[in-house]
Amino acid sequence: MGAAIEIERVSKHFRLNHARADSLKERVVNWRKPSYEEFWALRDVTLHVDQGETLGLLGHNGSGKSTLLKCVAGIMRPTEGRITKRGRIAALLELGSGFHGDLTGRENIYMNASILGFSRKDIDRIFDEVVAFSEIEDFIDNQVKHYSSGMAARLGFAVAVNVEPEILLVDEVLSVGDEAFQRKCLERIKRFQREGRTILLVSHAVDLVRRICDRAAVLDHGQLVAVGEPGEAALAFREYLQHKGVEVPKELEDPQLRRNLRIEITDVDVQYPEPGRTHLAPSEPLRVEVHFCAPEIVDDVVFSIAIHDQDGRMLLGTNTDYTGDDPGFVEGNGTCTFIFERFPVLDGIYSVDIGLHSHDVGVIYDQRAEKDTVKVVSAGRTVGLVDFPVRARIVSSSTPIAH
Amino acid sequence: MTTASPDPVAPSRSSDRDEVSARPGAVRRLRDVWAYRELLGTLVRKELKVKYKNSALGFVWSLLNPMLYLVVFYLVFTYFIPASISYFAIFLLSGLLPYNLFSAGLGGGTTSIVGNASLVTKVWFPREILPLASIGAALVHFGLQLAVLAAALMVFRYPPSWSFLPLIVLALMTLLLLVAALAILLAALNVYARDIEHLLELVLLAWFWMTPIVYPYAQVREKIGDWSLLNPLTSIVITMQRAIWGNHLVTIQSNGKPTQLPAVPDLSQWWYLRNLGFVVVLSIALLMFAFWIFGKLEDNFAENI
Numbered sequence: 007m008g009a010a011i012e013i014e015r016v017s018k019h020f021r022l023n024h025a026r027a028d029s030l031k032e033r034v035v036n037w038r039k040p041s042y043e044e045f046w047a048l049r050d051v052t053l054h055v056d057q058g059e060t061l062g063l064l065g066h067n068g069s070g071k072s073t074l075l076k077c078v079a080g081i082m083r084p085t086e087g088r089i090t091k092r093g094r095i096a097a098l099l100e101l102g103s104g105f106h107g108d109l110t111g112r113e114n115i116y117m118n119a120s121i122l123g124f125s126r127k128d129i130d131r132i133f134d135e136v137v138a139f140s141e142i143e144d145f146i147d148n149q150v151k152h153y154s155s156g157m158a159a160r161l162g163f164a165v166a167v168n169v170e171p172e173i174l175l176v177d178e179v180l181s182v183g184d185e186a187f188q189r190k191c192l193e194r195i196k197r198f199q200r201e202g203r204t205i206l207l208v209s210h211a212v213d214l215v216r217r218i219c220d221r222a223a224v225l226d227h228g229q230l231v232a233v234g235e236p237g238e239a240a241l242a243f244r245e246y247l248q249h250k251g252v253e254v255p256k257e258l259e260d261p262q263l264r265r266n267l268r269i270e271i272t273d274v275d276v277q278y279p280e281p282g283r284t285h286l287a288p289s290e291p292l293r294v295e296v297h298f299c300a301p302e303i304v305d306d307v308v309f310s311i312a313i314h315d316q317d318g319r320m321l322l323g324t325n326t327d328y329t330g331d332d333p334g335f336v337e338g339n340g341t342c343t344f345i346f347e348r349f350p351v352l353d354g355i356y357s358v359d360i361g362l363h364s365h366d367v368g369v370i371y372d373q374r375a376e377k378d379t380v381k382v383v384s385a386g387r388t389v390g391l392v393d394f395p396v397r398a399r400i401v402s403s404s405t406p407i408a409h
Numbered sequence: 410m411t412t413a414s415p416d417p418v419a420p421s422r423s424s425d426r427d428e429v430s431a432r433p434g435a436v437r438r439l440r441d442v443w444a445y446r447e448l449l450g451t452l453v454r455k456e457l458k459v460k461y462k463n464s465a466l467g468f469v470w471s472l473l474n475p476m477l478y479l480v481v482f483y484l485v486f487t488y489f490i491p492a493s494i495s496y497f498a499i500f501l502l503s504g505l506l507p508y509n510l511f512s513a514g515l516g517g518g519t520t521s522i523v524g525n526a527s528l529v530t531k532v533w534f535p536r537e538i539l540p541l542a543s544i545g546a547a548l549v550h551f552g553l554q555l556a557v558l559a560a561a562l563m564v565f566r567y568p569p570s571w572s573f574l575p576l577i578v579l580a581l582m583t584l585l586l587l588v589a590a591l592a593i594l595l596a597a598l599n600v601y602a603r604d605i606e607h608l609l610e611l612v613l614l615a616w617f618w619m620t621p622i623v624y625p626y627a628q629v630r631e632k633i634g635d636w637s638l639l640n641p642l643t644s645i646v647i648t649m650q651r652a653i654w655g656n657h658l659v660t661i662q663s664n665g666k667p668t669q670l671p672a673v674p675d676l677s678q679w680w681y682l683r684n685l686g687f688v689v690v691l692s693i694a695l696l697m698f699a700f701w702i703f704g705k706l707e708d709n710f711a712e713n714i
Contacts, residue, residue: 016430020712076711080429080533083708089430099531106455108462117455120448121534149462 008092010173010204011055011078016087018048018073018228047073048084049228057092058202060195062215062236064243065225071208074225075099075175078206093172093204096122098163105158107151111142114150115165122169132168139194140164141187160187167194174198176207192218212240212376213318237316237355244377268304269336269362269371273297274378276358285381288393292346292380296360298336298372305335307371309342312359313380315391321356327365349382350393356380432708435700441535448534452542456517457549468553475502475554479561493660494625494672499567502558503653504622504646507580510551511588511642512613517543518592519599519606526714536707537700540592544585558653573652576681580648583685583692587641590695597699597706600713620646625659625672641691644684647673651681 021044048070055061065071076082078089079097104121105114115136119129137143140160142153150158166174176195195218198205209215215222215236222239224232224246232242275295278286286292296309310325326332326342333342358378362371384393433441442449461467479498486497494500518540522529525539562569599605620642621629629637637643651673658669674680 012426076530078429081530082711083432084430085708087430088428090426090428092426095533097532104528104531106459108459109455113455113458117451120445120451121528121532123445123448123534125447 008057009054010057010059010092011053011206012090013051013053013055013074013078014088014090016048016051016074016077016084016089017046018070018077018082019085020045020047020073046228048077048225051087051225051228051230053223053230053233055204055206057204058199059221060199060205060207060219062219062222062239063206063208063225064212064215064222064239068227069225070228071225072099072177073228075177075206075208079175091173094123095173095175096166096169096171097175097177098166099175099177105150105162108149110149111137111146111153111161114161118162118165119169122166122171124169128169132170136161136164136168139168139190156184156187163191163194167198171203173204173206176205176209178208178210212243216240216316216318235316240316240376241355241379268302268369269298269300269307271296271360271362271372271374272299272339274358274360274374276378276380285383286349288352288382288384288386289348289350289395292349294344294346294358294360294378296342296344296362297339298342298362299339300336303335303337304371306364306369307333307336308363308365309333309344310361310363311344312361314357314359315351315354316356321351325361349380350395351382352388352390352393353384354382354391356382432704434704435697438535438537438700438704442537442541445535445538449538449542449545452538453545453549456542456546460546471550471553472557475506475557478502478505479557495657496565496567496654499558499561499565500625500650500654500672501623502554502561503650504620506551506554506558507584507645507649508617508620508622508642509554510547511584512617513547513550514544514585514588515592515595516606516609516613517547518588519595519609521592522596522600522710523603523606523714529714530711536710537593537703540596541589544588544592547588548585562653568655569653570651570655573648573678573681576648576678576685577652579682579685580645580652583688584645586692586696587645587688590692590699593696593703594699597703597710600706600710616640616642621650622646625661626650626674627659627661627670627672630674631661631663631670638684638687641688644681644688648681648685 051070051074053061053074063071063074073082075097076099077084078091079095079099081097081099104118106117109117115133116126116129119132119136120126124132137146140157140163142157142161145153145157150161153161174195195205199218207215207219219236221234222236223230224239224243226243226246231246232239234242273296275297277293277295278284279290279292294311296311300307308325308327310323312323313321315321356379357376358380359373359375360378361373361375363369363373364371457468461470464470466473479502482498482501486492486494521539521543522536528534529536529539561567595605595609619640621637626637626643626647629643654672656671656673656675659672660667661670662668663670
């Protein structure tokens with residue numbers, strides 16, 4: 007099969023203009039002082055995407071992940087290194103981009119698909135499917151400028167997936183549209199995967215990457231810092247950021263939630279049964295200490311905890327209301343300890359998310375997600391997810407009865 | 410791979426490895442443009458549609474422009490200030506139409522990359538398609554205006570020079586080659602210095618008056634000989650004038666004495682053809698240079714646009 011995309015030692019040099027010197031006069035007047043800052047948006051990145059593989063690119067804003075995608079799409083040319091591909095690429099860098107507002111939806115489908123290399127005949131063939139997928143039959147002959155952003159996004163996605171590219175590049179676009187449409191897009195992407203097509207996906211959403219990608223790569227300041235299983239890569243991403251003392255970027259958090267820091271989580275401590283242990287055996291006890299600081303008295307507070315597996319499935323979600331441990335009020339420094347008598351899972355790395363909010367969840371004081379993990383390593387050979395307490399008893403006519 | 414993409418168009422369809430990061434040479438560029446010719450057609454249609462969207466008369470506007478010229482110049486130069494050039498309106502349009510094509514194609518082409526930022530920063534296709542589409546749209550207008558001119562010739566029962574008529578096609582192709590080379594070059598430069606488009610307006614104005622469109626070529630030839638053929642537009646314009654308007658005597662001040670001279674050189678088709686040949690050679694050289702510059706500057710279009 008071989009690689010669908012080979013990125014070999016690619017670097018991209020950028021000049022960031024402070025004040026854009028767009029005119030000759032400005033250039034002449036300012037010819038002495040360089041009014042720009044130079045930096046490497048990508049530095050020596052080598053990455054192969056196999057045919058039929060879905061690779062996620064993780065990284066915070068400015069990490070170079072979109073630049074890399076643009077280089078693969080051919081929109082930018084790397085300063086150094088080479089990128090080769092096999093098969094036709096369709097890039098979805100922004101849904102509805104390349105649409106012209108003055109043209110109708112129908113005309114835009116023809117324009118967009120021909121930009122992606124489709125002939126008129128080919129477009130005639132896929133036209134109905136595009137329209138059906140985008141669910142805008144009634145508006146297909148209206149000008150696109152009258153479309154809602156969701157409609158334009160649907161149309162853009164519909165065109166890109168229906169031109170049947172061998173390689174699909176996707177940048178953050180799955181976060182638009184309503185939930186139903188997102189689900190539809192995901193299903194379509196899964197069909198793509200089944201058909202053996204290659205997908206390179208850039209996303210802020212660690213969860214999404216974990217759910218649909220075969221592998222993930224982490225970029226930071228233009229450098230590739232990790233490549234591996236999506237869960238591992240997500241973990242490496244967080245660890246890398248923590249290691250560098252960088253605050254875990256906002257995009258890892260739910261942007262809907264606005265924090266109100268009347269109580270702040272100062273630290274979360276995952277305690278294995280004995281100090282010095284790096285992992286847990288299945289069904290061993292576990293303590294999670296949440297250290298907090300409330301400068302003023304807060305009398306409406308709930309501590310919540312959620313545990314997810316690497317595929318983003320929630321294994322447990324509970325809070326101090328459900329466990330019947332309402333603290334009443336808190337003030338100053340304190341600790342809330344979640345005590346698990348047993349942690350009944352088999353191998354894996356599990357993320358621990360903590361939230362502090364009011365009883366009605368109307369106010370979120372603070373939260374911390376995707377930062378802390380529990381690692382479970384099973385010595386036995388049982389496979390699966392849950393460490394059910396199980397024994398076997400075997401009876402037969404010639405076997406002595408065992409207790 | 411189990412899926413076969415039914416796509417005869419895109420050059421990347423081949424199962425060989427394609428280097429995305431390579432800077433394609435001139436030949437490859439021409440091949441890419443050819444492979445994307447349907448997109449060129451679509452973009453030309455888009456430009457025309459967008460231009461006349463929400464206007465009731467649509468294409469009629471393109472026809473009105475040369476009609477108005479015909480009527481106004483006929484009135485002015487027949488009744489108010491009788492020109493020394495006979496059938497001045499036809500003389501003028503013969504030169505003005507190719508100039509309009511040149512100026513509209515070059516003007517539109519220069520701003521085409523910047524104007525289509527949303528495409529350039531989001532999706533790959535041969536970028537030269539954008540200036541070429543502007544030229545294509547200008548060519549459609551030219552065709553309409555030429556039709557008006559042809560209709561006027563029929564109404565006035567004014568016969569063109571039949572033996573020179575095939576030269577129109579060659580002159581037009583030469584003009585397209587020239588304007589394509591310049592538009593591709595300027596479109597790329599304009600991404601980095603937007604002054605180009607403003608500068609171009611002035612240059613086009615100067616260029617108009619430096620080309621024998623409103624005055625006969627004989628006037629310049631009298632002063633500086635055939636040196637004015639260094640202006641490539643001159644070769645094209647006088648060919649069009651010779652083919653459509655024909656040739657008439659005009660009165661020129663020569664050494665202080667009024668002299669009767671043919672407005673355009675009374676020479677054979679071969680002389681006109683030779684001139685066009687020079688322009689073709691120049692345009693091809695310019696086009697290669699434009700491709701080379703374009704290829705270099707294209708690397709950073711997406712970030713500078």
